[in-house]
Amino acid sequence: MLKLTKKADYGLMALKYLAEHPETPALSAKDVADAYVIPAQLLAKILQLLTKSGLLRSHAGMNGGYALARDARQISAYEVIHAIDGPFFITSCTKGTKSCELTPSCTIKEPLARVNETIAGVLKSISIQDLAESEPPPGRAREAQALVALTL
Amino acid sequence: MLKLTKKADYGLMALKYLAEHPETPALSAKDVADAYVIPAQLLAKILQLLTKSGLLRSHAGMNGGYALARDARQISAYEVIHAIDGPFFITSCTKGTKSCELTPSCTIKEPLARVNETIAGVLKSISIQDLAESEPPPGRAREAQALVALTL
DNA sequence: CTGAACGCGGACCGAAGAAGTCGGATATTG
DNA sequence: CAATATCCGACTTCTTCGGTCCGCGTTCAG
Numbered sequence: 001m002l003k004l005t006k007k008a009d010y011g012l013m014a015l016k017y018l019a020e021h022p023e024t025p026a027l028s029a030k031d032v033a034d035a036y037v038i039p040a041q042l043l044a045k046i047l048q049l050l051t052k053s054g055l056l057r058s059h060a061g062m063n064g065g066y067a068l069a070r071d072a073r074q075i076s077a078y079e080v081i082h083a084i085d086g087p088f089f090i091t092s093c094t095k096g097t098k099s100c101e102l103t104p105s106c107t108i109k110e111p112l113a114r115v116n117e118t119i120a121g122v123l124k125s126i127s128i129q130d131l132a133e134s135e136p137p138p139g140r141a142r143e144a145q146a147l148v149a150l151t152l
Numbered sequence: 153m154l155k156l157t158k159k160a161d162y163g164l165m166a167l168k169y170l171a172e173h174p175e176t177p178a179l180s181a182k183d184v185a186d187a188y189v190i191p192a193q194l195l196a197k198i199l200q201l202l203t204k205s206g207l208l209r210s211h212a213g214m215n216g217g218y219a220l221a222r223d224a225r226q227i228s229a230y231e232v233i234h235a236i237d238g239p240f241f242i243t244s245c246t247k248g249t250k251s252c253e254l255t256p257s258c259t260i261k262e263p264l265a266r267v268n269e270t271i272a273g274v275l276k277s278i279s280i281q282d283l284a285e286s287e288p289p290p291g292r293a294r295e296a297q298a299l300v301a302l303t304l
Numbered sequence: 305c306t307g308a309a310c311g312c313g314g315a316c317c318g319a320a321g322a323a324g325t326c327g328g329a330t331a332t333t334g
Numbered sequence: 335c336a337a338t339a340t341c342c343g344a345c346t347t348c349t350t351c352g353g354t355c356c357g358c359g360t361t362c363a364g
Contacts, residue, residue, distance in 0.1 A: 001157045001237035001351095002271070005322065008153065009243065012260050028339065042324055048341060060340040061332025077267075085153035091161065108164050111283055115229075118274055119154075122267055131263055153322090158352065180310065194353055200312060212311045213361020 002090075008081045010038050011046050012131065015055070015080060019072035019132040026065030046084060053083035072132060078123035090116040154242075160233045162190050163198045164283065167207070167232060171224035171284040178210075178217030198236060205235035224284060230275035242268040 014032045021027065029047050033040035047066050050056045055075055056066045068075065081088065091109045166184045173179060181199050185192035199218050202208045207227055208218045220227065233240065243261045 001160065001233070002154060002240045003242055005153045007323080009260065012264075016260060030339090039324060041326085044340075045324095045342085051340090058340060059332085060330075060338090062334070062338045064332070064339045066340090081154070088154045090155050108161065108168060108283055111278065112164075115274055115278070119271055122270055126263070126267070131260055157350095182310090191353060193355080196311075197313085197353095203311085210311060211361085212309090212359075214309045214363070216310045216361070218311090 004081060005085055007042075007046050008084045010036075010043055011050060011080050011084045012077060012128075013038075014043060014047060014066075015050070015068070015072075015075065015128045016131045018056075018066065018068050019128045022068075022072075024067075026059050026063070026067045028065040031065065050080065050083055053079070055079060055083060068128075072129040073127050075128045076124045077126040077128070077131070078120060080128075081123065088116075088120075090119070156233060157237055159194070159198050160236045162188075162195055163202060163232050163236045164229060164280075165190075166195060166199060166218075167202070167220070167224075167227065167280045168283045170208075170218065170220050171280045174220075174224075176219075178215070178219050180217040183217065202232065202235055205231070207231060207235060220280075224281040225279045227280045228276045229278040229280070229283070230272060232280075233275065240268075240272075242271070 013036050017032050017035055018027060029044035030040050032047075033043045047056060047058070051058045051066065055069055057069045058064070058066050091112050165188055169184050169187055170179060181196035182192045184199075185195045199208060199210070203210045203218065207221055209221045210216070210218050243264050
């Protein structure tokens with residue numbers, strides 16, 4: 001409940017890894033899969049998704065692999081998750097496609113949709129670059145650049 | 153991915169319903185299940201969970217049922233979700249129980265943990281009362297009372 | 305005191321989605 | 335040509351969610 005999939009995790013990890021190695025022209029799926037210890041074939045499919053979404057550029061053949069399509073600072077965590085897991089909604093009852101039918105049930109959904117947007121906003125404000133940077137010095141914390149207002 | 157379960161939805165709906173009927177001493181699971189159109193037996197179990205967590209007070213026997221244990225304003229959406237779905241983490245890799253083992257993989261998780269806390273903060277700032285109020289007049293929007301800072 | 309209405313709680317099952325595997329086609333380079 | 339890549343769909347396996355069933359304890363009305 002309310003957790004992102006391993007695929008999305010893997011995708012974020014992979015992008016972070018690519019962001020940390022800007023010098024290399026391309027890294028193969030296997031390279032990344034070895035660096036972390038995730039199954040190579042699975043990672044490959046994830047990277048393919050990210051390529052289709054325009055976040056990565058791929059190059060087949062020997063010495064091929066993947067590279068970031070844009071600057072790491074221009075890629076948000078939201079885009080990655082969206083590319084891998086599709087559009088995400090907090091509510092099971094995604095209003096729009098007459099899912100809640102007759103029942104006037106979904107009075108809850110209205111305020112929860114705001115929460116949904118808030119979370120999306122937070123995710124959009126985080127870039128791959130942020131992920132790649134924020135780890136080495138344990139004490140140092142980058143100052144808040146994301147400030148999100150929630151109105152019910 | 154990243155959506156809350158129907159059980160949590162049902163729980164929120166039920167609490168909202170109870171908040172809207174403060175006069176009645178107790179409403180049975182069936183009452184609420186009929187109001188919205190959700191399966192009664194399932195709702196019953198959810199209400200039991202909420203009772204065990206201290207959010208509701210139950211009364212067995214004829215004319216029994218459930219009532220809010222506290223004021224609707226004192227119950228947060230976070231508590232409800234937590235009571236029903238258990239502790240929630242964005243990351244599949246909940247650090248703490250040596251889940252990420254040897255792999256130095258989870259460099260991602262550190263910043264994502266912040267996101268997790270941010271979301272939890274938003275959820276904590278929403279009360280059942282908010283849910284019960286925010287619907288009738290479509291144009292009117294309560295002003296932002298939740299302002300969340302995210303620091304990476 | 306007896307039975308109906310209710311909460312309690314465990315066992316169970318089907319469906320759906322996530323995680324991961326396999327196999328083959330295509331492209332690129334040495 | 336051969337090795338190394340991406341690419342892409344089908345498939346199996348595993349877990350979890352949504353939901354049902356049944357039996358028990360409690361309360362209250364007649």
